[in-house]
Amino acid sequence: SCHAEARSDGLTWFLQGNILQTPFLSGRLEGTHPFKWDGQDANLEVSLTSTVKRLGGSGITNRDAKDLQAFLTALPKPRTPTVEEPAAVARGKQLFESSTTGCLNCHDGAMTTDGKRHDLATDLPAVDTPSLIGLAASAPYYHDGSASSLESLLRNNGSIHAMGKTSRLDDAQISDLVAYLETL
Numbered sequence: 001s002c003h004a005e006a007r008s009d010g011l012t013w014f015l016q017g018n019i020l021q022t023p024f025l026s027g028r029l030e031g032t033h034p035f036k037w038d039g040q041d042a043n044l045e046v047s048l049t050s051t052v053k054r055l056g057g058s059g060i061t062n063r064d065a066k067d068l069q070a071f072l073t074a075l076p077k078p079r080t081p082t083v084e085e086p087a088a089v090a091r092g093k094q095l096f097e098s099s100t101t102g103c104l105n106c107h108d109g110a111m112t113t114d115g116k117r118h119d120l121a122t123d124l125p126a127v128d129t130p131s132l133i134g135l136a137a138s139a140p141y142y143h144d145g146s147a148s149s150l151e152s153l154l155r156n157n158g159s160i161h162a163m164g165k166t167s168r169l170d171d172a173q174i175s176d177l178v179a180y181l182e183t184l
Helices: 044-054 062-074 086-096 150-154 171-181
Strands: 012-015 018-021
Touching: 044 062, 086 171, 150 171
Parallel strands: none
Antiparallel strands: 012 018
């Protein structure tokens, strides 16, 4: 019920003493370990098994976990929204890849993640770097859903403020970066 079509329900939940948003799954799982917002699960099979138990289920068998993993990793990434301004996307990509923003420090490679945990949150010891695949369809943002839109994320209006270097970007640059991020 939380991951219809392997996407996200767009909600945040109070789980194990933390506010956590439902993560987007489709096209984002293969090669993006560790799993969970705090990166506590080393692989997807462990994550699926622990999630069922954490949410009050009695658990799943190893075979069921492997089958579910095979299904989830076979799902395609979501379609990229139609680009209205290709020039804005190109400028946004340049910003994303520049040292001005530092985005590539954590969101690099085919899955746009470094697979590491970073001390950015005040409510978790560390947070896993999520893949940015399907970003346009995965709001709200951050582990706690505190950034309701990509623009609010880039303007530091969420709970995490040590991520990237976007505070000096002007309105046009923010718009260009959003345009690019929506194509991932």
